[in-house]
Amino acid sequence: MKKARILLIDDEAAFCELCSLWLTQAGYEVVSCGDGKQALTLFTAQSFDLVIHDLSLPPSFLPEEGLQLLPHYGEVPVVVITAHNEKALALDAMRLGAWDFISKPIDPDLLLIVVQRAINKRQLQQELNTLKEQHPPTDDDMGLLGVSPSVINTRNLIKRIANTEVPVLIQGPSGTGKEIIAKALHQHSQRKNQAFISVHCGAIPSELLESELFGYKKGAFTGADKDRKGLLSMADQGTLFLDEIGEMPPSMQVKLLRVLQEGCYFPVGGREMEHIDVRLVSATNRDLPSAIEQGHFRDDLFYRIKGVTIKTQALVERPEDLAILVHSIIQKAQPEKSTLHISADAMAWINQQTWPGNVRELKNTLDSLIALTTGDTIGLQEIQFLTGQAEPSQPQTPDTNHQTPDTNHKTLEAQVTALEIRLISQALNQHNQNRTRAAAQLGLSRQGLLKKIARYGLNSDV
Numbered sequence: 001m002k003k004a005r006i007l008l009i010d011d012e013a014a015f016c017e018l019c020s021l022w023l024t025q026a027g028y029e030v031v032s033c034g035d036g037k038q039a040l041t042l043f044t045a046q047s048f049d050l051v052i053h054d055l056s057l058p059p060s061f062l063p064e065e066g067l068q069l070l071p072h073y074g075e076v077p078v079v080v081i082t083a084h085n086e087k088a089l090a091l092d093a094m095r096l097g098a099w100d101f102i103s104k105p106i107d108p109d110l111l112l113i114v115v116q117r118a119i120n121k122r123q124l125q126q127e128l129n130t131l132k133e134q135h136p137p138t139d140d141d142m143g144l145l146g147v148s149p150s151v152i153n154t155r156n157l158i159k160r161i162a163n164t165e166v167p168v169l170i171q172g173p174s175g176t177g178k179e180i181i182a183k184a185l186h187q188h189s190q191r192k193n194q195a196f197i198s199v200h201c202g203a204i205p206s207e208l209l210e211s212e213l214f215g216y217k218k219g220a221f222t223g224a225d226k227d228r229k230g231l232l233s234m235a236d237q238g239t240l241f242l243d244e245i246g247e248m249p250p251s252m253q254v255k256l257l258r259v260l261q262e263g264c265y266f267p268v269g270g271r272e273m274e275h276i277d278v279r280l281v282s283a284t285n286r287d288l289p290s291a292i293e294q295g296h297f298r299d300d301l302f303y304r305i306k307g308v309t310i311k312t313q314a315l316v317e318r319p320e321d322l323a324i325l326v327h328s329i330i331q332k333a334q335p336e337k338s339t340l341h342i343s344a345d346a347m348a349w350i351n352q353q354t355w356p357g358n359v360r361e362l363k364n365t366l367d368s369l370i371a372l373t374t375g376d377t378i379g380l381q382e383i384q385f386l387t388g389q390a391e392p393s394q395p396q397t398p399d400t401n402h403q404t405p406d407t408n409h410k411t412l413e414a415q416v417t418a419l420e421i422r423l424i425s426q427a428l429n430q431h432n433q434n435r436t437r438a439a440a441q442l443g444l445s446r447q448g449l450l451k452k453i454a455r456y457g458l459n460s461d462v
């Protein structure tokens with residue numbers, strides 16, 4: 001692997017020599033110089049991964065002049081060297097974009113930790129820039145982010161079939177973007193200016209599903225005091241998205257099949273047939289052929305809805321998508337705080353998880369971490385708060401952030417809040433985001449849990 005290159009700027013030749021020796025022994029390539037002008041010439045002519053900068057440089061030796069050099073280093077992280085009592089100067093440097101500071105006399109072990117963290121940050125930034133160059137955020141992403149072959153193929157397939165009338169069945173684990181795919185199919189079709197109606201077949205009680213879908217006429221049943229349009233009628237000319245179709249009760253499956261075959265239906269209690277023209281997109285996380293074998297799903301309905309099948313993959317099978325998803329989720333959560341970022345060791349922790357709840361779980365976890373982050377960096381400390389683990393199973397590199405949470409300086413209320421967020425997130429993750437089961441585990445009513453989720457911003461949609 002290419003050695004990381006460091007530009008070391010300090011007017012004390014003996015210090016430069018010693019520091020260069022420590023860094024070279026640790027495997028870095030070091031170029032040193034003694035004044036700001038020469039530093040900028042070297043920086044422009046060569047490429048560096050890190051700048052270590054003394055701010056009191058000849059000819060003026062005024063640190064204020066050294067500060068003015070900082071913006072010239074662009075995205076390359078700068079570690080500022082300060083004297084023992086120059087706290088204000090260090091803070092000014094950080095405000096101007098310096099990544100970190102270290103005070104003289106310098107402890108070589110601390111120096112190596114600070115340097116390693118800065119280089120990690122640089123490498124992450126470079127990886128992200130490459131990803132952005134290879135996959136610039138365009139409409140082509142369709143909101144379905146990712147660089148894995150599975151996501152790229154899905155985007156290509158959407159483009160090919162969106163403008164046809166072929167039914168689409170999206171099959172894959174929960175939280176892998178099935179609804180995004182359905183919306184993208186609609187958005188890229190000629191029906192895009194008409195309605196996109198989403199029906200969550202598992203969430204509507206079976207006795208209500210028929211009237212919800214077909215609508216009803218006044219007097220059809222007790223409480224039907226006026227005509228009401230159904231979801232099918234609302235979807236006319238547009239796209240009908242039947243989410244969790246595997247959960248549709250068998251009696252309803254027969255009725256739906258008839259509508260799909262004949263293109264018409266009777267509203268509940270109605271005598272006049274209504275015609276519809278919809279593009280059908282269905283989704284399920286069940287294996288429908290097995291459900292057919294077990295007698296839970298009709299094979300004739302399956303053949304009618306399956307058309308083209310799009311399969312989504314669990315996040316654990318496409319770890320190359322994590323970086324871009326994490327970046328996008330952080331950006332969307334804090335658009336006004338563009339400096340918020342994730343530390344290299346926190347990213348390494350994210351890479352180590354299996355994410356059974358897929359992108360939804362990743363998003364919920366990041367939202368909680370963002371809520372717990374007080375500075376600009378989501379780090380191991382926030383993860384420790386969230387997971388309750390004394391030491392998240394990282395880092396491979398030393399990290400100065402990796403400390404026990406400073407509970408002594410937090411109010412009791414803040415600590416209780418952090419604990420609640422952690423326990424709720426754990427329960428939701430454990431139950432695949434099923435709130436009823438998570439509430440039962442926590443000894444809360446579902447309503448009580450929903451209130452807490454809303455209060456702490458632990459919502460499940462990106």
Ligand SMILES: Nc1ncnc2c1ncn2[C@@H]1O[C@H](COP(=O)(O)OP(=O)(O)OP(=O)(O)O)[C@@H](O)[C@H]1O
Pocket residue numbers: 143144145146151172173174175176177178179180181243283285359360363460461462
């Ligand atoms: N590839 C992706 N790019 C960006 N966001 C994604 C991606 N995949 C999923 N998400 C986000 O994850 C969350 C869950 O996605 P979605 O609801 O589409 O999943 P699903 O597969 O339909 O889940 P379920 O089966 O539980 O309904 C949403 O907030 C969505 O925006």
